[in-house]
Amino acid sequence: MRFRDTLSGEVKEFTPIAEGRVNIFVCGPTVYDYIQLGNARTFVFFDMFVKYLRAIGYEVFYLQNITDLDDKTLTRAKEEKKEWDEVSNFYYKAYLDDCKSLDIDSVSHHARATLYLEEIKSQILRLIKLGYAYASSDGVYFDTSKFRDYGKLSKQNLDQIIMGARVEIRASKKNPQDFVLWKLADDKPNWNSPWGSGRPGWHIEDTAITEHFFGPEYDVHGGGTDLIFPHHEAEIAQMRSISGSKFLSKYWIHGAFLNFKGEKMSKSTGNVVKVRDLVKSSPGSAVRYFLLNSNYSSEMLYTDEVFQSSVEGWKRLQKAFSIANSFHKCTEECRIEKDSADIIAFMDDDLKTREIIASLHDIASEIFKGKVAEKQMITYVHKFRFANKFLGIFSEQATNLGQIMGPLLQVRKELREMGLYKESDMIRSKLKDAGIVIEDKSGETTWSIGG
RNA sequence: GGAUAGGUGGCAGAGUGGUUAUGCGCGGGACUGCAGAUCCCGUCUAUUAGGGUUCAAAUCCCUACCUAUCCUCCA
Known part of the structure; x- marks a missing residue:
């Protein structure tokens, strides 16, 4: 199997560190609000990816962090006159519900950031000891000038980043692009540390969590393209500085954006479509169909019109699936892998879910013509069911x-x-x-x- | 200013050198108690522009223009 790896910038053959086993980490949401369709694109993609890996025989541990404390959490708590953890508990649960509505259920473990304070402090301590981090007037910072490969993932050049002039200039930093590991804070919530009471920086939670579960190296790290810089860059700097290893994650996969009328779907521009609103009017499987009927590495467009036309396409496929499925019951594994060589080929060639869906539409046309021989129909059912193991775009209640x-x-x-x-x-x-x-x-x- | 992806028919969106992508939409016909769906036919040379390489380019090279994202919290 091969797919696009961000670090090398190439479509690379996938060989996990340990044969037959994959440790994957995907950045989860900051739980201060309901998730929107753009978030869902990333989460549906990785759900599909992990399910596929399992379908072809890999043992996969899929780890996802939950950022349950952030400045946004505190702002939200103030607005709603609630405690910060009430806010994050509420939206964490909402997140799990939304995932369920989209049939996202492949995550092995959700790790909440604030449950890993000891691991976080341990990493900061080691970074200081090794000379990669320094305590300053308002917190502890990572010294990016000490890490040679900083910028390699995003292919940024440090000098040019500074020229961007949008980097925060703070007297407490040695270099403008240094990022915070520990923020000193007297107000709650805060935790004691050797550097004074405060809260962890954003980037450190992920490496603390992945080190706890996987150690300093693992197979795949995923997220949206917006996280490449500086978030994932920072993760690499933190963990590799501690471990001395050549890599943090062997492969990096970044899902492209879902855009809305030429601009990124984001809360700041107010153009979001919340998952929970969308699934009120359309089945979760139709939403998955829409999101997976694209290349994960290409941006895609959302408008109500485009989505509705996608739902029409989904209905057609769902109907063909139901016809085939009622024609031939395939309760056990049958020969679904053997009959799905073409589907596996599409997946193995850069996870081309869109090609799979196109080929299923070809099958649908054959079925609707009504001249499919029984033997052929059986292989069609097998293909549908195999694809559905990871695409999750058909309702299976039919049987x-x-x-x-x-x-x-x-x-x-x-x-x-x-x-x-x-x-x-x-x-x-x-x-x-x-x-x-x-x-x-x-x-x-x-x-x-x-x- | 720098970085990374792109620019394909009415719309969305595949395809990395030679063959109908696929779906939606639109027009006509068939079927039908009605509804819906489906089937058949059609939708003009669809590949940003200009050069180049090649027997052959959407696909490779060059130039121009344009777009999105990142460089600030963001999937």
């Missing part, structure tokens, strides 16, 4: 419902033959309310989930 739908449709057919259309239409309309769409074609009636 259980089949037992009820058969007899029910038979009754309705008899009603229609007797000309009792009022009664038969009522059945159709009630089923639609329940999320089941039935359609009459010459001679037979089909049903599917969604619509």
Whole structure:
């Protein structure tokens, strides 16, 4: 398998440190508000990625941090007149709910930053001892001039960063681009430390957490492209300075942005679409379809119109899946891997989920033409089910419902033959309310989930 | 100013040297109790512009213009 690695800037062959096992870390949200669709793009992508790795036999530990304390948390707490941890507990739970609505359930462990204060302080202590960090008037800073590879991930040149003139100039820093490891603070929440009571800086929580679970090196680090600089750059500087290792994560994957009318979807510009609002009107699987029907490394556009046209495409595919699935039950593993060589090939070539979806649409067209031989239909079902293991774009409820739908449709057919259309239409309309769409074609009636 | 991606039909968005991407939309027809879906046909030379390499370029090279993101918290 190969995919785009940010550090080398190339599409690279994937070989984990330990054969058959993958340790992956993905930056989670700062829980001070509901997540929006742009966040979801990244989280759905990595959920899909991890599920695929598992589907092809890797043992994966998927670790995600939760930033449960930040300046934004404190601002929010003030606004809502609540304690900071009430705010982060509330939005952490909301985050988990939103993930659930999008079928994101592959994370092995969520690590909350404030539960790792000892690990954080230990790292800062070691950085100071080794001469990479210094205590200053308002906190402890990482001395970026001591770490030669600072800027390598983002391919930035330190001199030019300074020329950017947007770097905070503070007298307490030795270099403008130095970043804070520990912020001194007298107000709560704060914790004791050898440098005075205060709060951890943002970048240090991730390396403290990953060192705790994985040690100084692991296989894949993921996140959105906005985190490349300075966040991930800082993580590399922190951990490699401590470990002396050549790398922190062997591979770096960054998901591109979801944009809204030419600009990034962000809270500051107020153009966000919250996940919980979107899933009220569209199934989570349709949202996943929309997000995965793109290249993870390319920016994509969201507008209501574009999203709705994507939902139409999803409906078509879902219908084809339901038809195939009711035609052939595949409860066990069957031959799904063997029949899915083309899908595996697409994934192995830079995780081309969009190509997979296009190929499923080709299958859908064949199914709708109604001339698919039984043997062929079985391989189609296998492909659908294999792809769905990681794409998660089809509702699978169809299999259980089949037992009820058969007899029910038979009754309705008899009603229609007797000309009792009022009664038969009522059945159709009630089923639609329940999320089941039935359609009459010459001679037979089909049903599917969604619509 | 620097860095990184890009500029493809009405819309979204694949494709890295030669073949119909795919979906949505639009027009016409078929099917139908109605609805919906589906099928068939069509949607004019779709590849930012100008050079170059090549038998052949959306795909490689050069130039120009344009866009997004990052350089500040951000998925």
